[in-house]
Amino acid sequence: MVIKQLSVFLENKTGRLMEVLSALGEEKINIKAITIADTSEFGILRILVSHPAEALSLLKARGFSVSLTDVLAIATPVEAGSFAKALRVLSDRNISIEYMYGFSIGEKAAIILCAEDIGKASAALKENGMELIPAEALNRL
Amino acid sequence: MECLPRGEMAQLQSERLREMIDRVYYNVPFYREKMQQAGIGPDDIQTVEQLKHLPFTTKNDLRDNYPFGLFAVPESEIVRLHASSGTTGKPTVVGYTRRDLVTWSEVVARTLTSAGIGRHDFVQIAYGYGLFTGGLGIHYGVEKIGAVAIPVSGGNTKRQLQLMKDFGSTAIACTPSYALYLAEALEEEKIDRSELRLKVGVFGAEPWTESMRKEIEQKWLIKAIDIFGLSEVIGPGVASECEFQHGLHINEDHFIPEIIDPVTLEVLPEGSTGELVFTTITKEGLPLVRYRTRDLTRLDYSSCNCGRTLVRMAKCTGRSDDMLIIRGVNVFPSQIETILLESGNLKPHYQIIVDRVHNLDVLQVLVEVDEQFLRDRISQLQSLSRKIQHDLESALGLSVDVKLVEPKTIERSEGKARRVIDRRNLQ
Structure with missing residues (x-):
């Protein structure tokens, strides 16, 4: 019953979140839920998507630090x-x-x-x- | 001794060198083996000109024989230990006999005297006390000349200024960057220069430029004297400027300098710039034969207006290795890599950024959060970064700013990351 969530490390820099989201959009991967936990220096973007495995390799290929969490x-x-x-x-x-x-x-x-x-x-x-x-x-x- | 004719100096050096080579050959297996390998017996070294036939000693040799392997006397003869950070986490340990401490206070006394400090002076010692040789080294020299030692140690800027004013310090000993930092604080504290009696500063333990000297002299209205030393050789007291501020006189009756090509290891002709090498001819605890300092400089044997005949070394222009000197502390990039590896069991991409903010060196370590590093929980990431920071700080004895960055943000040239960025402009 567990669901695979994507966790992406993001530095606090303008545009980084947008880059993740547009990469997913280009590959027609749907976002079901999204949240960001942030600190003064960095944040962790957590998303549930329609195709977690594909999203994982896609974001990795684009150089993001990303992992799957149950x-x-x-x-x-x-x-x-x-x-x-x-x-x-x-x-x-x-x-x-x-x-x-x-x-x-x-x-x-x-x-x-x-x-x-x-x-x-x-x-x-x-x-x-x-x-x-x-x-x-x-x-x- | 400081004004000895050159011929007599060479004679004295040869005598002391012979004695010293005898001692290390018979008392230190490391030196004996190295000399045997080179086919040199103790009798082969009779004069200072023959020094160039002896094998070199490096910081790695000190590390490989950690902690006491290169000591030339039984431990019962050692009365003091100091240490500086080594290349891979293990410190470099130096041991002093009672006579070594006498030698040390003598050479520091010369340093202070050549800076114009005498028995009526109040010397505020703002070098760190402890394993670092700066604080205690200067301290004993101050007592030797009969001046008043004020052992404030490093840091606590407000108290430094308060005591400088209340005690009427006439001289200060600290790193040049700290002198500039204190000058800024002086303005903030609204202390008027006329309330201070300061007239001279002896600054060392880190590289500094002529423009920094000008700035210090203008801001403090004092004479800023450059001093040089390294713990392996003895600590402060190896060399220092006189009132003419034109090169640092090396205490050659104790430490014989040579300049070598760091690649071919050949001794270079007089006046060439190369790596500075020292042979300590009077030290008992840790005598060093042709120790490679990795500092780049040149030597000037011409006579000085002050009357001293001691050879002068120019300000060091750089290093032949990748060691950084941050607030007087030696830092090797490999040390930081080792700590990252031990601390998080990780081998991440990292970059060391050294900068000077408000005249104070700051050390920042960027760590790329790649997959092995990534944690889904903020708390885990934060505690990992705090642990790295803590481990770095306790190993280096410096405050460190650890910043987690995204993968591939650290610039790479031909696939190799640039490990160190030094923005301080010290050349």
């Missing part, structure tokens, strides 16, 4: 408290979350989550009836 996508209904419910499953089991980001489409919302132990997190969520979105389903969004 993340989970949890589907939750768009209603108050549903995010908290999902996270409680993890906190009850002492599974720490490295980072997360989210988006919502219509009736459903997706939380993209990277945990310290992704296998444990995935098992715990499933046991508690949480819906994990598989990579193929994410592509259909």
